Amino acid sequence: MEIHVTAGPACLAEPRLRELLNSGITAVRLNMSYAGEEMLTSVVSHIRELAPHVKIGADIKGRKLRIGAVPFGKVMLKAGQMFRLAEETKTNCTPGCAYVSYPLKLKAGAVVLLDDGAITLTVTEVKDGELICRVETDAELTSGCGVNTPGFPIELPPLSKKDYDDIEILSKLSIDFVYLSYVERAEDIIILKETLHRYKMKDIVVAKVELAEAIRNLDEICAASDAICIARGDLGVEIALPQIPYVQRHIVKTARQFGRPVLLAGEVMLSLVNRYKPFRAELTDVITALEQGVDGFILSDETAIGVDPANAVRHLHALIQEFKQRAGSQYD
Numbered sequence: 001m002e003i004h005v006t007a008g009p010a011c012l013a014e015p016r017l018r019e020l021l022n023s024g025i026t027a028v029r030l031n032m033s034y035a036g037e038e039m040l041t042s043v044v045s046h047i048r049e050l051a052p053h054v055k056i057g058a059d060i061k062g063r064k065l066r067i068g069a070v071p072f073g074k075v076m077l078k079a080g081q082m083f084r085l086a087e088e089t090k091t092n093c094t095p096g097c098a099y100v101s102y103p104l105k106l107k108a109g110a111v112v113l114l115d116d117g118a119i120t121l122t123v124t125e126v127k128d129g130e131l132i133c134r135v136e137t138d139a140e141l142t143s144g145c146g147v148n149t150p151g152f153p154i155e156l157p158p159l160s161k162k163d164y165d166d167i168e169i170l171s172k173l174s175i176d177f178v179y180l181s182y183v184e185r186a187e188d189i190i191i192l193k194e195t196l197h198r199y200k201m202k203d204i205v206v207a208k209v210e211l212a213e214a215i216r217n218l219d220e221i222c223a224a225s226d227a228i229c230i231a232r233g234d235l236g237v238e239i240a241l242p243q244i245p246y247v248q249r250h251i252v253k254t255a256r257q258f259g260r261p262v263l264l265a266g267e268v269m270l271s272l273v274n275r276y277k278p279f280r281a282e283l284t285d286v287i288t289a290l291e292q293g294v295d296g297f298i299l300s301d302e303t304a305i306g307v308d309p310a311n312a313v314r315h316l317h318a319l320i321q322e323f324k325q326r327a328g329s330q331y332d
Helices: 016-021 037-050 161-170 186-198 212-216 218-224 232-238 241-257 280-292 309-327
Strands: 002-006 027-031 055-060 074-077 082-087 097-100 111-114 119-127 130-135 139-142 146-148 177-180 205-209 227-231 262-265 296-299
Touching: 002 309, 016 037, 016 309, 027 037, 037 055, 037 161, 055 161, 082 119, 146 232, 161 186, 177 186, 186 205, 186 218, 205 212, 205 218, 212 218, 212 241, 218 241, 227 232, 227 241, 232 241, 232 262, 241 262, 241 280, 280 309, 296 309
Parallel strands: 002 027, 002 296, 027 055, 055 177, 082 097, 177 205, 205 227, 227 262, 262 296
Antiparallel strands: 074 139, 082 130, 111 119, 111 146, 119 130
16 A cells, blocks of 8 residues: 655654655655755755655646735735736736746636635736736735646646756656646646656556546546546646546546556645644545545645644544454455
8 A cells, every 4th residue: 555755844864854755755755846955955865865765756746827026025915905916927916916837828807726726716817918917805826836728738848847847856866756737637647757758767657546537538548647646636627626536536546447556645644744643534534535445645745834744644543443453354
């Protein structure tokens, strides 16, 4: 059973990194949206030194749209205020403005969701290439958070220039596999594998299913990839929330039909970002996923910025062990 943890400021320094690596994990996820070459080299080297048995995977952002650097790293948004989204090439962003990593060709009335839907903006005007938006709810906007435009597909290639640059950096390191975010179709996986081949890297790809288009093309994505990740964060923005449990079950069933391992990600134990014991609903969610047939979990904020990363893993590991004991040795 797989437990992947996301590297971040909460777990990269000693002794927390050593404790996390010895807590029962099987892999460390490096989020390339936040990692620079110097940091990557140091982290990979340290992990290999402390725990050579732990796999290392790099998460390539793919079509993922993100907010750029926000002045002072974060800004409080108030319901009713106006907020501008500008192209990354502009240089006059202020606390009332944020960059987007790709031009958004939207119209007045379109909805823009930030940070997995935690922040809702409504476009009221398009002016000089900028989106003038009304903030719908009070929220804190931080640098690098995700951008979704439900109902308005953004035509992007599966790999960006940054992705190709990241792969070149990763080719110099000891990476075991790659996650690809925002997969839409099998061709995305093929393009990534061809790129990895060119750099003589291992071509093991975990396809992250988080778009409505990916659900429509699920069979071909399963056939082309080596494993599937159900990324519930963005998926919950792409489709109606009441559909999430049923779509999760469908993805698990399809992946298993193709003989592909399936990992579950997104708010697995999100309460442990700020708590030391998980919510009871999270315990049930994990067991339900195991009963459906998932082969493992990916912890994100729980280990990247949580109060006690290793503690989050121990809670998850204990649930898995309890499930195995009750289900029998077929899950060993």
